[in-house]
Every structure is written in C-alpha cells, then in structure tokens.
C-alpha cells in the first residue's frame with residue numbers, strides 16, 4: 001500500500017514545485033524540455049521501475065498516459081511562464097495533476113490494495129505546528145508532508161526495525177528527506193547563506209539521512225529495535241533540526257522580500 005501512497009506524495013511535491021515556480025512563489029527556474037520528460041521525475045522512475053509489476057493492469061497504462069499528459073501540461077505552462085504570459089494554463093495543469101492522483105488510486109484499487117487519499121491517510125497534521133512555519137510555502141509544505149510520513153513509521157509500534165513493512169516505510173521517509181533537503185539547500189544557496197553556516201546545516205541533513213540508514217543496518221543489534229523506538233528517535237531529531245536549523249531561515253525569507261513568502265494563516 002505504501003508504494004501507492006508514496007507515489008502520490010512524490011507527485012504532489014513535484015506538482016507543487018512547478019506551480020510555485022509559475023506563480024513566482026519559488027524563484028527557481030525549471031527547464032520546460034526536462035519537465036516534458038515523464039520518465040525522470042520520482043513518479044516516472046517508480047512507474048517504469050518497481051511500478052512495472054502492475055504493468056498487466058489496464059489501470060497501469062492509464063496512469064502512464066495521464067502522467068504523460070501531466071508532464072506536457074506542466075511543460076507548456078512553463079513555456080508560457082517564461083514568455084511572460086500569465087499562467088492561463090494553470091487550471092488545465094491542476095486538472096491533469098489531479099487526474100494523475102486519481103489514476104494512482106485506480107491502479108491501487110485494481111491491485112487489490114485500496115489506497116486512501118493521501119490527506120486522509122497522512123495524520124491530520126498532529127505533529128506540525130504553526131510555530132514551525134518559516135514562511136516559504138514549498139519548504140513549509142514539505143516539512144508538513146515529511147512529518148506526516150514519519151508518523152507512519154509508528155503504524156505498527158511493536159514491529160522490528162528489520163520487518164518488511166518498516167523498511168519500506170523508512171525508505172519512503174528517506175526519499176522524501178532527500179527531496180526536501182535538496183530544495184532547502186538550493187534555497188539557502190540562492191539566498192546567499194554564508195558558506196560556513198550552510199556547511200553546518202548541510203552536515204546536519206547528512207546526519208539525519210545517516211540515522212535512517214543506521215537504524216535499518218543495525219537492526220536488532222542496534223539501540224532502536226522496534227518501530228516505536230525508531231519513530232521516536234527520527235521524529236525528535238527532525239523536529240529538533242527544524243527548530244534549530246530551519247527556523248532561522250525565516251529571517252532570510254523576510255530579508256528577500258517577496259521571494260518565497262506566503263501570507264500568514266488567517
């Protein structure tokens with residue numbers, strides 16, 4: 001089941017990234033030609049990688065098709081954006097993006113593993129708090145998503161950290177962390193964070209990733225033997241990181257004016 005859920009999370013993160021670039025919320029550039037390629041994003045990798053095991057299902061072909069349509073819509077919207085035209089294609093883009101999520105659900109149903117919608121599935125922000133907001137939408141959304149997935153590690157608290165379900169869940173968390181750290185490090189570089197400060201922050205990112213690897217590698221010989229123990233350690237460290245290293249980024253957001261800011265929650 002986690003296969004489908006994580007595929008949806010990847011897609012949502014990618015779609016948000018494109019949307020924020022077009023809306024000017026995120027000041028990075030995306031190459032429309034690269035974005036047109038449906039095989040290079042994480043969902044594309046999954047579809048043509050481990051997702052291939054569902055290739056016999058008609059729903060699989062539907063997903064391949066809706067995913068291609070989504071990438072074309074994203075690419076042509078970016079072309080319009082680069083030409084300075086208003087994003088008239090946003091509605092189409094959002095519709096094709098929603099179609100991809102629906103296709104993943106359909107594939108999950110046909111595979112006999114009904115995936116609940118991601119929002120209903122990920123706990124309703126029990127961990128995320130408004131005080132963690134740095135004011136850059138993409139990063140804040142990623143933090144929420146990541147914390148939601150960390151909660152899933154505790155679905156079977158008594159399970160061993162070497163159990164199949166836990167290893168799959170922690171792999172999903174690891175990939176989301178990687179995607180998120182890439183975004184954050186790009187943001188820091190663009191915002192001109194001093195190198196020494198950035199080096200410390202980046203080192204902490206590596207340490208958080210190492211922790212995930214260590215938990216699985218140490219397995220039953222490690223100090224965290226159960227899903228509950230591992231979940232507690234990961235959650236504490238990620239929240240600690242957000243508070244200590246990520247929260248100061250909000251001053252950068254404030255300094256760079258509109259770059260990446262969003263309005264406070266009403």
Ligand SMILES: [Fe+2]
Pocket residue numbers: 184201205241245246
């Ligand atoms: Fe960070």
Ligand SMILES: [Fe+2]
Pocket residue numbers: 143180184242246
């Ligand atoms: Fe972060």
